[in-house]
Each structure stands twice: as C-alpha cells, then as structure tokens.
Amino acid sequence: MNFKSLPQLLDHFKEEKTCIEYYENIRWGGNPACPQCGSLNPYKTTRGYKCSDNECYKKFTVKVGTIFENSKIPFRIWFAAIYLATSHKKGISSVQLAIDLGITQKSSWFVLHRIREMLKDKAPRMLGENNMVEIDEAYIGGKEQNKHTSKRRSDKYPHLKNDGTPYTPKTMVVGFIERKGQVVLKKVPRAVKYEVQPLIDVHIKHGSKVHTDESHIYRNLDLTYNHSTVVHSARQYVVGNVHTNTIENFWNVLKRGLHVCITM
C-alpha cells in the first residue's frame, strides 16, 4: 500500500485487527500456514492460530518468524516506524523515532534495529562455521499439495509419477539452511554432484557441520566438511541431532507460498 503521509497510514491502520488482517494477507494470501511445520489447516483461536498437525500442534500468530515476533509493540506503531524509517532519505535516529511515535527509546531502538535488519541489503556471506547447515534439493513449480514427508518421493524423483507417467518438469533448486540463521537457494540444471558441490563450496565454509540425506550428489562432502547423513530410503529421518527437518520444513512453507502466488 502506498500512503502519502503518516496520518493517512495511521488513519487506515486504526485498529490492530485491520493490521493483522492486512499482514496475514501479505504473508499467507488467505491461507494461513504453520510456520513450524508448514501444515495448512490451522484452527483459528482467539489470539491467533493452532496447528492441526498431530505431531506439531503449535500455537502461532502471523508475527511468528518475522521481524514482529516477540514484541508487544502494536502493528500500527511498527507500520508507522517502517514508514518513517524508509521515507527519510538519510535514515532516522532512534531518539527521533521515539519522539515521533511516542514510544520509549528502548522500544524505538529495538524497532529500528529490526527494521534495519529487514532492509539491509544482505551481502552474501558464507554459511556454516559454528552454525549447522542442512542441505537438500527440491523441485519447485506446478501445483503442490502439502504432502506428508513419506509421500514426497515424487518431489525427489520428478521424472516419473508414482503411477509411472511422466511428470511436468519443475525447476530444481538446492537449498542450504542454517539451523539458526540464513538460507541460500540456488537453481541447478540437474541433480548431479558436479552441479551441486561447487555451489556448496561457494556458500558454506569448509569444515562446517553439514547434514544431508544419502543422495549421491552429496557423496565425498566429508572431504571438506564435517558431513553427517540420514538415510531416508531406510526410513531414517532423525538420528540424534542429525536430520534435515529444517530444510524440509522450509520447502513446505516455500511451496505453500509459491502455490498462493501461482493460483492468485
């Protein structure tokens, strides 16, 4: 939305309810998805949502996983702060922002810090080092349902459907995700070692802990990384701390979002 002035924005976002609806629409396009597991049928509660997945069952609001998480500051103030922070060419100080919005300087500093994080043109940095990285590949595009992990084989092997008929070609993407941090996605022409491993070299610091499934494209990663594998074909999904659930959840949420874009 393009507001011409701060009063106009504050007028529009008078009620927290309006703000929540607005942001839910931006984030989910009318189909709330659990930020924890990607499940698409949460129950509405008085304060937000509750995941309907038996194994997850987490409560969440639209703020979870965004810059608005863990803050009691109303959306209205956040939106106004974003408006001010982005409309001043030379930026705005937290002192000034506190005065303009009538909030404490502590709140102002917190809000501004998160907004800057969001706006920062994230220069590529190497993933890993003290941060465990999960690597996995996925096929993106076409209509996606929210499949259960055990039914997701056709995503990994897209050339034939389960019934043997050819699959619509999708774009293959390899993803690197830090358990606590950033994610990098790269389009690759084929799921082969010589396409994927050079990208791993560029984006993940050598020596870092990396987790993958047993796919041949990750073979020999242990030469340069601290590499652990879960053998999905042997129905192994979590061994101690070794799993690729973070990236798999990420694919679910991503595909959910893309589906919304495609069908809208």
Ligand SMILES: [Zn+2]
């Ligand atoms: Zn969930």
